[in-house]
Amino acid sequence: MSNAYDVIVIGSGPGGYVTAIRAAQLGFRTAVAEKTHLGGICLNWGCIPTKALLRSAEVFHYIENASAYGLSASNPSFDIAAVVKRSRGVAGQLSMGVAGLLKKNKVDVIWGSAKLTAPGKIAIVAADNAPRGALGGGDYEAKHIIVATGARPRALPGIEPDKKLIWTYFEAMVPDTFPKSLLVMGSGAIGIEFASFYRTMGAEVTVVEVLPQILPVEDAEIAAHVRKRLEKQGIKIFTDTKVSAVKKGDNSVTATIEGKDGAKQDITADRLISAVGVVGNIEGLGLEALGVKTERGCIVTDGLGRTNVPGLYAIGDVAGPPMLAHKAEHEGVICIEAIKGLHVHPLDKSKIPGCTYCQPQVASVGLTEAKAKEQGREIRVGRFPFIGNGKAIALGEPEGLVKTIFDAKTGELLGAHLVGAEVTELIQGFVIAMNLETTEEELIHAVFPHPTLSETMHESVLNAYGRAIHI
Template sequence: MADTSYDVIVIGAGPGGYVTAIRAAQLGLKTAVVENKHLGGICLNWGCIPTKALLRSSEVYHYFKHAEKYGLKADNVSFDTSAIVKRSRGVSGQLSQGVGFLLKKNKVDVIWGKATLKKGGKVSVEAAENAPKGALGGGEYQAKHTIVATGARPRALPGLEPDGKDIWTYFEAMVPEKMPKSMLVMGSGAIGIEFASFYQTMGVDVTVVEILPQILPVEDEEIASVARKQLEKQGLKIMTGAKVAKLDRKGGSVTATIEDDEGKAQTLEVEKVISAVGVVGNIEGLGLEDLGVKTERGIISVDGYGRTNVEGVYAIGDVAGPPMLAHKAEHEGVVCVETIAGQHTHPLDKLKIPGCTYCHPQVASVGLTEKKAKEAGREIKVGRFPFIGNGKAIALGEPDGLVKTIFDAKTGELLGAHMVGAEVTELIQGFVVAMNCETTEEELMHAVFPHPTLSEMMHESVLNAYGRAIHI
């Protein structure tokens, strides 16, 4: 009989779970990961990765439609919705297989099924229906340390629940059979704006409704304002300070009643609705209540090392709270398991976790916004540099955008960086590294940035904060 005892059992094989399991195995811990549906979790199969594939298709289509801007001709440009979806699903499939290979390479056992935590470090697994032939499955397992990495699911608002047909979550939005003529997107966070950007680019008449005063509510106000202007310029309709009060479904269309912050109502008839009003942690059915694991507002309470209030039980990723991002889950998992292994670790610093939104234009940020820095009582210096002042941006045909940096006026500490424009999701990491290295403005000013690149705007933004910008 196979040994069912492990040093570490990870519940969930999403980006947080599988990375945690691999790092545990690298540290010499006997490790298993329990997964009920698919390796790579929501991010790889129904989130971050396939949406980027869809957005890439829409980006290429956008350039085809504006070929004349580049001295090119492209006539009768069209698209095949099923082929776009097939490509996106193929990208996910390829990467999911890759996760399986990595787990096998690192000698991590994959147990297929649904896990329930029991007292004394026991993990009971109910076998999954789709388990590969000959794989580990249902049964009782033992773990010295159990790490919950069960992720999150779309939040549903009472009376506005998705039905999978007329009112979609991101699951249905990712695999349309055909492009609808019109669409309402509820919520303007990263998920809502990315789908709105994709469908609008593909020719759908899209309206976004956001209850808060600005789109992309976690972003810097100035950056969100620039993004909004560009999205509206492309044809996206945006209503802020408004909420969807009612959805009436009838024969292939949905009539939405939308109320503004003064209570005035209007109706909008659309073919499809996407609900993108956030996500909620998957904490149910895990046996957490019986163990006495503390939860709050639908997430598991943890410290900076992933530890819950119950010894031997940990939580990482979306189920452990915001920011609900794959890279946060991965880092959180590594910190958690390295702590278990007795290594010297640093607790997760959420202020140094970058956020990226892959609409057109892209948005990326790390650290404090200007508003948050002021609210924290910091005396600040703010630098800005527009894309129109950058040679590479103009050559790319992407002259709209802004790079913004925020420094502590007394110490020169980089407090935050915020960007909107072409490829900023790739640029932001430069500032992330700078913040992790506790860089001041002096080091950033002395760094030599290559020319011609978009990254030069990062340098100029720092210089501008101190009245030294050259190209504006």
């Protein structure tokens, strides 16, 4: 078989495999180059297996609190090896699913590490884990090469992960033994999700964040609500605080944390999770030789995935924030459809939702209240608490909040911010509304089913315009 393709995608994560499938659907002869595992980090070591872990924690939480539902369960316990095994099984099942989808769409998989050698040309070093009979090492060429190599955990100097005492999310997902105490450095989505999981399962957890609030990208009011809930669960949280030094023991870590005022204290924990963000995988790709423009560890692209080098594109985490799987997928589809010559709209990052699957869940899209004010907009803000919603009370989940932000002059929905049960499922309603350029009038006149959590969304809109019924 010829080593010449119309499209070669480097990386098979959510962005990579979705792009490859869409390319094949559009009639391109397509291949994916993958060096480790189909589905990338998200499917194998990120989004999916962490949600499986968090589901186990959620079920364990309900068992521990069975009496609140009129039920009884004596001495609940867990087997961390079995919890991890279930998580890995979920990831494995979906990785096999990706393989099936690629085969179904006649996308070739080339197993190995890819390097750009010239415009339109790639050299691939075969991977040791390549399936028998699979395509592997050699020289390949394509009219269009799409880089989708993802990102990896960022490491801070002096606090580099060692896979034993200092973990990244890789090690945090597959602990050999369950730590009795844990220090989480960083309070973004990854840090807070692991803090939530380990605390729910019984560990003593401390979170240290260098910025003034946890979940720094979220609306300040929502972040404050989450902090209050996490602290109520027993998680200790330090903001405006950095980890300035780490000393390793035989089976523990002592971290020196330093506040904004310079005050220091030592915290000892069994393990430390470094969750201080991620950095794009741009090394070893041959980008420098081709003159590809990069910035802050990511490849610079336009809204259609194009780099400054003709015929070379980049999507997903490697193309910069927000580093989210759904952004990568959408970005890839836009990129390949533009290559095909279809009419597409450049990626609008302001309408990409973000979700954090801790307890309580957090979800948002669009401008925060502070950002809207920074832009000089006159706004209307609506709020509705879960305590006013019948379904939330019936579920035993009365703590939560939906917050909506509108342009006071036009009624444009500028942002929506939610915290509480299942809000990661609710947020898409606001995402669709924003994409359809919906105003408050359409949302007010929409009929929301009863009894559902979605009614909190409706009431929040009503509240922004002084029309809320249930508060």
